[in-house]
Amino acid sequence: MTMETILYLAHTEDDGSLSRVALETLTGAMGLHAQLPGARFVAGFVGGDVSAAVAAASGCGAASFYAVSGPDFAMSRYASDAAALEAICRASGATIVVAPATSRFNRAIPGVAQRLGGRIDTHVGGCSVEGGALRIQRGYYRQRMIATLTRAARPWFLTFDSGVYPQWDGAPVAVQAESLTVTLGDELKKTKVVGYKAPFASAQTIRPDATLLFVAGVGWTKKQADGQVHLEEAAQIILNVLDKSNASLGSSKSLVDQSSEGHNVFSFMSHLNQVGQTGSTPRHPKGLAACCHGEEPHVVGWRFIGERRAINLDPNCGWAQGKADVVYVADAFALIAKVSELL
């Protein structure tokens, strides 16, 4: 059995720090190092100025620290990120590369795996060591089934989603990072990052760090007991409960699809809010669904929600079949308005 070299990769945020998912993944990488006998552990960082990031991770026990930094690497750009990561991977001789599943790395790491002739598994939900060999768990068919697998090919790139490991918070120690020189030609600077833009929505309703995910389904736009549609009232109730609970807003596909088809739906909601089979799979500790069905394609978006509760007029809806902890059979308009009052 060959000795593994585990490389932990991270990039800096705009302020030079490490993101939460980067620190969570560091915990995972350290755990993997502890489980794999004889493995070497190294770390690599990319960013404009990586000194704060290296310091934050300095106590992780890595034998070597590599850095690619400078103004060309401050921004999230495929060509420069892939070049930097490739240099770190080659310099470290990594056989297992562990990285956080950030949008920046999700874009760059597959290309690095291709350049190095490796294999890649994303959205890794856990790993273990059996008989000295690494096994990982990841979902297939949008988390509708979970596989445990191992690969012989190296380097093996793994990206971890947020919420798999606790955030690492060790004390810093004095380390010296080896700075790698990566020169970018003009052909690698064709992409210019202009900046950030808020989605086409009237209010920022996506809060990844929120404790609660509130998922609004298409029922909010349907005719109510009086035979009328109450869109404005629904919008007010939803915004109110989001405001009072500081929750993040999710939505079902059927609701956001109405927007793209030109129907009158909520101005604060976009495709970015969509959870489920064709949306995101957020990892909030709590989730509350109102006016959603609980069928499998929708519930896959809830796979990583800790405590799940749902409000539905139909006691036989999909949520009532072992997918939610509690199902409240009630009118969501009245119940959510009342909850907002109590919050």
Added chain:
Amino acid sequence: MSTGFHVVVCGSLVPDLLQTLEPVQGPAGPALKNELMLPSVLDPWAAHALFEAAHVAATVPGSKVWLVSLGPKAKLQQLMMSIAPKVPFELVAIDASASGFTDPVEVAAALAGAIEKIPTLDRSRLLLFGGCASASRDAGVTVALVGERLGITDQFLAADELTVSAEGTLTILERVEGGKYLVSEVSGPPCAIAWATGNLPEPPNNPQVGMLNMRTMMPALQKAAAVQLASPGTTFHSVELPKQERRTRIVKDVPIDEMAREIADWIKG
């Protein structure tokens, strides 16, 4: 832009999203129970990519769209019946397994090989499109792997919008953390864009477009090259459905104030 883009969309079939899926162990590794019998749809994100490609082709004169699709030939033929009337494109078919358990590196090699063989494709005008992930393997890496194989160094993931200026500059909005978009500009093709949902609705069926597409689809399906997707060194120890461990408590016939108080306490707790 006077010459237009050559837009190649990578997209394949996945089981209809409403189907119940059950893993089984096949002779070549994990598979889905009754996989060949399951009704299929074009992968949702790949479908968005195809609609966006058609939109680009419609707005930039001289552009053309190819759909490179990897899957069992018979199922691809069925799938094309439903896609053909949507938007104009030329099919490039690859006869191979569309299972989610195939290795993306092998799939990317097959896709890149097929793209390289498109005789009239001008790689300097290439926009490589695909979904930001599939509803089968759900890895989100295939477009990047294909792009690397084709030497494309300007890549974008989870895009929702592409605009082309009069000078040919591409502006791309990519989804990033915190519900925001990263706005990037690239001076021109080639580039690879893995699409999220985009902003376009599904186009209505157009029988004329369907008939036009079908003229090239059947020959493309007939000459689809068969590819064996091996994944040497990969061992699946288990594939199972997540356990349903929730014991759902149904609360009904309870005053709404009581329910609200319970929910509010739970949120605050």
